[in-house]
Amino acid sequence: MKIIDRFEVEYFQYLDENSELIDDSPPLAHDIEALLDLYRTMVLVRTMDTKAIALQRTGKLGTYPSTRGQEAVFVGVGKAMAATDVLVPYYRDMGTLIQRGVKLSQILLYWGGDERGNVFLNDSEDFPFSVPVGSQPLHAAGAAYAIKYRNEDRAVVSICGDGATSQGDFYEAMNVAGVMKLPVVFVICNNQWAISVPRHVQTAARTLAQKAIAAGFVGEQIDGNDIIAVTHRTVEALKLARQEHQPRLLEMVCYRHHDHTTADDASRYEPKDLRQQEWVKEPVARLRHYLEKQNAWDEAKEEALRVSCAEEVDVVVKEYLCTTPQPLSSMFDYLYATLPRAYQEQFEQLKNLEMNKHG
Amino acid sequence: MAEITLVEAITTALAYEMAADDSIIVLGEDVGKDGGVFRATDGLLAKFGGSRVLDTPLAESMIGGLAVGMAVRGLKPVAEFQFMGFIYPALDQIINHAARMRNRTRGRLHCPIVFRAPFGAGIHAPEHHSESTEAYFAHTPGLRVVIPSSPAKAYGLLLASIRDPDPVVFLEPSRLYRYARQEVNNDGKALPLDVCFTLCKGEDVTLVTWGAMVKETLAATKLLEQEGISAEIIDVATIKPLDIDTILASVEKTGRCIVIHEAPLTCGVGAEIISQVAEKVMYSLKAPPERVAGFDTIVPYARLEKYYLPSEKRIIDAVHRLMEYT
Numbered sequence: 001m002k003i004i005d006r007f008e009v010e011y012f013q014y015l016d017e018n019s020e021l022i023d024d025s026p027p028l029a030h031d032i033e034a035l036l037d038l039y040r041t042m043v044l045v046r047t048m049d050t051k052a053i054a055l056q057r058t059g060k061l062g063t064y065p066s067t068r069g070q071e072a073v074f075v076g077v078g079k080a081m082a083a084t085d086v087l088v089p090y091y092r093d094m095g096t097l098i099q100r101g102v103k104l105s106q107i108l109l110y111w112g113g114d115e116r117g118n119v120f121l122n123d124s125e126d127f128p129f130s131v132p133v134g135s136q137p138l139h140a141a142g143a144a145y146a147i148k149y150r151n152e153d154r155a156v157v158s159i160c161g162d163g164a165t166s167q168g169d170f171y172e173a174m175n176v177a178g179v180m181k182l183p184v185v186f187v188i189c190n191n192q193w194a195i196s197v198p199r200h201v202q203t204a205a206r207t208l209a210q211k212a213i214a215a216g217f218v219g220e221q222i223d224g225n226d227i228i229a230v231t232h233r234t235v236e237a238l239k240l241a242r243q244e245h246q247p248r249l250l251e252m253v254c255y256r257h258h259d260h261t262t263a264d265d266a267s268r269y270e271p272k273d274l275r276q277q278e279w280v281k282e283p284v285a286r287l288r289h290y291l292e293k294q295n296a297w298d299e300a301k302e303e304a305l306r307v308s309c310a311e312e313v314d315v316v317v318k319e320y321l322c323t324t325p326q327p328l329s330s331m332f333d334y335l336y337a338t339l340p341r342a343y344q345e346q347f348e349q350l351k352n353l354e355m356n357k358h359g
Numbered sequence: 360m361a362e363i364t365l366v367e368a369i370t371t372a373l374a375y376e377m378a379a380d381d382s383i384i385v386l387g388e389d390v391g392k393d394g395g396v397f398r399a400t401d402g403l404l405a406k407f408g409g410s411r412v413l414d415t416p417l418a419e420s421m422i423g424g425l426a427v428g429m430a431v432r433g434l435k436p437v438a439e440f441q442f443m444g445f446i447y448p449a450l451d452q453i454i455n456h457a458a459r460m461r462n463r464t465r466g467r468l469h470c471p472i473v474f475r476a477p478f479g480a481g482i483h484a485p486e487h488h489s490e491s492t493e494a495y496f497a498h499t500p501g502l503r504v505v506i507p508s509s510p511a512k513a514y515g516l517l518l519a520s521i522r523d524p525d526p527v528v529f530l531e532p533s534r535l536y537r538y539a540r541q542e543v544n545n546d547g548k549a550l551p552l553d554v555c556f557t558l559c560k561g562e563d564v565t566l567v568t569w570g571a572m573v574k575e576t577l578a579a580t581k582l583l584e585q586e587g588i589s590a591e592i593i594d595v596a597t598i599k600p601l602d603i604d605t606i607l608a609s610v611e612k613t614g615r616c617i618v619i620h621e622a623p624l625t626c627g628v629g630a631e632i633i634s635q636v637a638e639k640v641m642y643s644l645k646a647p648p649e650r651v652a653g654f655d656t657i658v659p660y661a662r663l664e665k666y667y668l669p670s671e672k673r674i675i676d677a678v679h680r681l682m683e684y685t
Contacts, residue, residue: 086432088428115462115463115464115465116465118463118464118465118467119464119465119467120464120467122467124467125432127431127468128460128463128464128468130456132451132455132456135420135424135451135452135455135456137424138420138421138423138424138425138427138428138452139424139427139428139431139456140428141421141424141425141428142424142425142426142427142428142429142430142431142432142436143428143429143431143432144428145384145425145428145429145434146428146429146432146433146434147432149384149410149434150433168418168420168448169420169421169424169451169452172416172418172420172421172424173421173424175416175418175421176415176416176418176421176425179416180413330465333465333466334461334462334464334465334466335461335462335500335501336461336501336503336524336525337461337469337523337524337525340553340600341553341600341602341604342553342600342601342602342603343600
């Protein structure tokens with residue numbers, strides 16, 4: 001027998017479950033200001049997430065997908081990106097989006113059933129939320145092709161969940177990125193659940209990271225509860241993408257500490273006590289304990305942060321609740337660059353409905 | 360001015376526009392060295408290089424999704440699918456993403472893509488190479504569906520489709536690729552989208568059709584002329600959005616309407632046209648409108664396909680039925 005290839009998947013963790021630094025940690029592990037910034041953002045995301053769930057429960061928001069316990073993945077990836085990079089998110093990426101300049105009230109607007117939640121910023125080049133699972137890594141590959149074609153110094157980040165890796169489009173995106181050597185970083189938020197189905201039912205592969213091997217590039221596994229590892233590895237992957245047009249796959253291993261969405265009930269399928277067992281690894285407390293050990297954080301600072309996050313969230317919730325609805329005719333406004341004559345009659349019908357509504 | 364075939368007109372239009380606009384990227388399976396299965400992209404690789412003419416891996420959804428990403432980032436992809444029967448893996452990307460990007464982002468992002476595919480029966484091809492399911496796309500808000508019926512239309516409508524700021528599904532009747540030559544001026548002039556073309560004027564009946572069925576309809580009209588029946592032929596060309604006004608004006612004049620398409624009868628575009636005729640010009644009708652269409656069957660393999668396709672005889676029979684009403 002002749003072995004013609006072997007492969008390995010590296011696992012990266014710098015800050016362990018006990019908030020102890022592991023040897024070989026990157027400079028970020030000692031950059032207290034940067035870590036404080038990451039911590040504050042994670043706490044804001046968790047506060048916002050809790051509020052969004054409450055808004056849904058009280059009928060003020062539509063179906064909403066929680067990010068609880070996955071803050072390090074989304075916040076870390078967002079911090080690692082340059083402003084000029086392009087984000088291709090999926091629907092759970094609130095923590096990344098807010099660092100791209102998206103207002104929290106806009107994110108609420110999206111989940112509250114208003115397309116304007118996808119505008120982000122008028123000049124944003126980031127892609128909107130993608131609801132069909134796994135289709136957006138292909139958009140990232142296409143965007144990366146455009147960047148390479150124009151010889152621009154930037155890269156694309158695509159984020160998806162572990163369930164999305166079962167989709168053909170996911171493989172097709174990886175494959176074409178490998179073949180065409182595209183400046184794209186594929187991030188998997190492996191939160192262990194694809195709605196109700198556990199990770200091991202999605203694939204018999206030992207890691208999701210190894211799926212990159214078949215596409216001809218490096219895949220690595222990262223402790224998705226360790227924001228130092230998430231941020232550092234994403235920064236490194238983006239450097240390679242920008243400078244050498246090397247695609248990379250980053251599997252962030254974390255846990256979904258909530259239902260899939262507010263329309264779901266995880267108690268129907270999630271083993272009892274598992275969430276509690278996983279909670280000891282959760283990313284926010286892990287970084288907080290580390291910062292406390294560095295004498296960079298204490299209870300008074302925590303309380304002040306808690307208050308300021310709550311105030312910030314209150315402001316954006318008010319903004320969201322006060323948003324003037326779109327006119328009915330906006331259904332047609334963005335269908336085509338110019339509304340074809342064929343739809344003018346329907347457009348007029350809708351405008352009449354609007355007049356009657358207000359008349 | 361050269362006499363060229365429909366497929367040569369496609370190549371000519373692509374080459375003209377690629378020379379004028381370096382954001383145009385042609386991508387698809389075998390579109391590079393091989394020039395595409397029908398040679399529609401022949402010579403483009405040599406002329407424009409490997410960064411603009413991409414032989415992709417064999418994955419149709421990928422072609423659709425890659426084009427979406429390119430278009431959002433400012434390129435103008437022209438994506439080729441080898442046959443309409445192979446476009447279905449890309450439906451998710453075309454329908455869920457390309458068609459919705461402008462609306463989803465309230466105009467912040469958009470998706471100017473041309474999805475090209477040969478379609479239709481009558482070329483004795485294997486299974487899945489003969490479909491005409493244009494209604495799938497015509498049903499999708501946000502898309503344009505354009506179907507040329509001659510070399511000149513192919514040239515002018517493809518230029519217009521590439522220049523359009525929204526996604527266009529451009530379906531090329533494979534039966535007509537090399538059927539006839541026509542003088543086409545390579546002057547970069549586009550034909551208008553969203554309008555029907557009246558191919559010949561008539562007084563007694565309006566025959567509405569598109570794509571390869573224009574051939575049988577024109578032939579049937581010549582035979583009908585000998586009987587003294589004057590037919591007006593409308594080539595729909597853009598089946599979505601539909602220029603119903605031109606059709607209605609003609610039906611108001613002739614009082615009779617037949618829609619001819621090779622796509623299956625049920626829920627075909629003919630159903631939409633007849634429905635609007637019934638709603639809007641019913642009192643002008645001298646006879647019940649009819650559809651002459653493909654059967655509600657899977658397109659049969661080569662030995663039976665000529666019985667599937669609407670023939671001149673079926674068109675003439677339908678006209679005779681309508682002419683019995685005075």
